[in-house]
Amino acid sequence: MRILTLDTSAVASAAVLDFEPSDPVRTLQVVGNFATADTRSHAEVLAPGVKSLFGDPVTEGPALDAIVVGTGPGPFTGLRSGIAMARTLSFTWGVPLFGLMSLDALAQQVFDSPRHNDAGRAVGPLATSAFVVATDARRKEVYWARYSAGAELLEGPHVGPASEISGGQVFGAGAGLYADVLEAGGCRVEPAFAQAQPTALHLGKAVVHRISTAGSLQDAGFLDSSPLYLRESDAKVPGPRKRAL
Template sequence: MSEYPSVSGLKPRALLAVETSTSVCSVALLKDHQLFEAEELRPNRHSQVLLPMIQQLLLEAAIRLPELDGIAVGRGPGSFTGIRIGIAAVQGLAFATGLPIIAVSSLASLAVQAQFSHVLAILDARMQQLYWGRYCIGHTPDGDLLATLQGQEYVSDPEQVWIPEVTSWIGVGRAWSVYASRLQGSIARLDKLVEDCRPTAAATVQLAVSYFKEGRVTRPDHIEPAYLRNEVATKPGSDQHST
């Protein structure tokens, strides 16, 4: 059950989103179907640039923070430091305003940019490993963007990336080229690769619309990052009968 039951079924007028799981600090605001966004490629400086970026976006959209319906945040996986900075900033804003938080997977934010129904999204997890997940992309009857996770999200060696044979898949993410020599088996089974993209706040805020309407929001003290490495994960491929 939602911790903010009054939002269930309501279409948000204005949502803010933050995505800081990569080297790019990304902020977006969706107001009355108009999208405002800003990005800064400032590795290791997210904590300095994030709040000023949010303030500037609020000015451009001519809206005050308390007038928003909620705040979305990319909860990872990705850079541990980046995720912590983004979540901490959003928690502070939510505590100050009483706004609900919508937590969105950074892999889902990446996956929707392929604009294809079945997507395998991967991110570089460092330590010669990958974060990855399989998503079905679609829309609600109202036209809101959806990214439905098939199975679960993983952290694993590139050789463990697993693709079902039952349908066509597109691979998305820059890590496909970084680990191409170790992903040859998976690449051979893809219909297409879309490499030049990453998680963005613009994608996050669009996914957050359906989450909000479903009541999938949380209090600032209940949000949990998706680090994956700190979790006990099922061996990749063991969920193949559930997809």
């Protein structure tokens, strides 16, 4: 099975992954991926980045088994770029489209990361109990959700000040921005993940994790491609013009 994943909830990113549905974790191969460092140039870089993943998009695109797009939460402009492209490619290539919450990508990255001792040797999973992932929501707020040690969603997604999060490990760029606030609330911010953002590569690994647990793509409980904005748009419909006289 070959899938294309896209996520623009923070940075612009895309990946192509290949795996056998009967044993997706062991057979997973990353065919190609890209991710920018910039969180504000999605529209300019996404199309060239996706094109770079294919030798011949005309033939290789329609051969995909699925496209999975990160549905956020994230800022309006960036999130729309990824979802619009995913919907366009799904329609043009005739490939099924699925959605997955972008914070799941960060949770998967935590789940895949080992904890090391002072000698640098892996001694177990990084998260041994429930943990939180958080990204920058701007306006002095974060998008966040709580997961089990097995990367299963327990709570969220939410948007609000970091002070609303209490206790446990917190991962992600949102945690790095508000480390002082979180630590004052009893949280432990993981320095190695203080700049981490959701990416299409880890979104793809979350897809594989779900399929491995559920047994098939159809039973994995994916979302549709509707965006999770969690906020009302700042754009307002203009009111009637005021009379000059």
